[in-house]
Amino acid sequence: MTTTQVPDTYGRFGSFGGRYVPETLMNALYELEEAYDRYKDDPDFLAEVRYLLKQYSGRPTPLYYAERLTEHLGGAKIYLKREDLNHTGAHKINNTIGQAVLAKRMGKKKIIAETGAGQHGVASATVAALLGLECKVFMGEEDTKRQALNVFRMKLLGAEVVPVTSGTRTLKDACNETLRYWVSHVDDTYYILGSVTGPHPYPMMVRDFQRVIGLETKDQILEAEGRLPDVIVAAVGGGSNAMGIFHPFVADTSVRLIGVEAAGRGVDTDKHAATMTKGTPGVFQGSMSYVLQDEGGQVQEAHSISAGLDYPGIGPEHAYLKDVKRAEYVPITDAEALDALQLLSRKEGIIPALESAHAVAHTLKLAPTLPKDKTIVISLSGRGDKDVESIIGYLGGDLP
């Protein structure tokens, strides 16, 4: 396959991406792009980011051979890239460290962020505390209820949590509200966007900060197996952990890249977040990508048991990888994710986040179909502690 250099100067990944935002924000996006261009290869900047990833977040995260799960499934060897072992419990901090260090270099004292499950909000509040920045996190009112623990965690870290009551009161409208706030405070505020979504340069920049997942995985699997993995599986909502682990392997065409999206109660119901399976190209929140929308172009409400996947859009580079057939995207239902979460907990002593459980669930289907000399790497993007309360709600308090 030939991959052209993406994105181009318009922030285009093929026909996807771009900058579809109100004029008020355009210069702020250029300022951000110029700052990122200046610092992305700057040795001091990179040294500071690397130092914090290592000494503060605990990188590199292990690539763990899940032997009991592998034996149970009787097929391909399964490795888990343990992003759940990062400080704050998910891959989100890779990006917030990078962007907060950048914000500081740009002389910004205030940061804002959107959050769905609360993981990106916590990761933003954390780096704000670490670097002495003022932090406001916008969160759908519905999500503040589903993820009350994370709301309190952000407040403990000194951040202000702003409940969003417009629209669907979930991640989609938290993003809208953060952008609106940014339009009003663009003079002195840095927006730490949490996924590979939004207007250029965010999809590219967040990808670059998350690439550490894939770069480490490559070194680690070569050390463990002496060759590249056959398959990489990662959950996609906006798609940041998936893009982070996929990107360093995009040119290695022997490696199958599989993004797993939330099918909620099923892709044939109206309660799902399967943007690639059921969506169509459109412009949403600053970029052209696949979108869950009605025939009139109104964006639809998404549904998933996982607040982090409950999003009707997806990053434009994923849309590009799908269209050039470099990556595949498959749906997993709420019920399948819950089963996978329980199985991984019991076989490996690891409770994954509901988001990551979607990637595990697809692997449960795939691994038995592959011979034992094949390897699969799952991006275990986060830990499940934050979800325990909602899991109790689904399973009932009483497990067999």
Add this chain to the structure above:
Amino acid sequence: MSTATANAIDTVFAELAARGETALIPFLTMGDPDLDTSVKLIAAAEAAGAHMIELGVPYSDPLADGPVIQRASERALRHRISLTDCIGVASKARAAGVRMPFILFTYFNPALQLGLERFFGLLQEHGFSGVIIPDLPLEEDTEVRGIAERTGVHLIPLVAPTSEARVERIASKAKGFVYCVSSLGVTGVRSDFHAGIDRFLETVRRASSVPICVGFGISSREQAERFAGVADGVIVGSAIVRQVEASLPPEALGDNALTEAGLAAVQAFIADLKPRKSEKA
């Protein structure tokens, strides 16, 4: 194609300039409270002295809008108002005797899903003179601009106090008028404008060969008059939409007397916004 005919926006501005008057351009969210009432509201706006009008298409994710227009959009979307419904309102208003130019205000995605050629075809068919797409900056508008020019519908661009060097590039390509955003932020009523607003408007004026209009946050005649001397028109959105919300609640719709009273209240509100004749030379 009727590109040879003068665009009605240009004609109205020329007439106003000759009389030394400032354009009053109200904004209404279509389908709030329902489509029939939207037609009556447009007629009421003209009777109140509006010179042209923005017809707003309700959208699920109105990034550039504040709470008032968000609520109006949500109300309209509850009865599944579509982009084509909104465009169709223009013909109904014409049939009801409205003569002022129509400008459609829509986010990009609904137009994209309809198909850009079909979108502009409908704008032409239903007598629109201009279109404003708030999330389509210069960098993304090449295709739209081409079709707009071919169909004779003015693509009216926005400039913001943060546009700086972009003002020149945007204003020099503008058709109809340049929409100057008065302050940082989303649409909505506010008491203060961006500190450098007058210098900003002068910059736009110098770069532009078409009229300049100010919007975002204008809610009273005092504010309208404040800009009357430096701009060719003022756009009032949220303040009017808020008046519609207050005067025409859903329960008023079934009741003729309440509807008439509500329409009269909105008409009086718009009439009161109209700047008195400015001092412009």
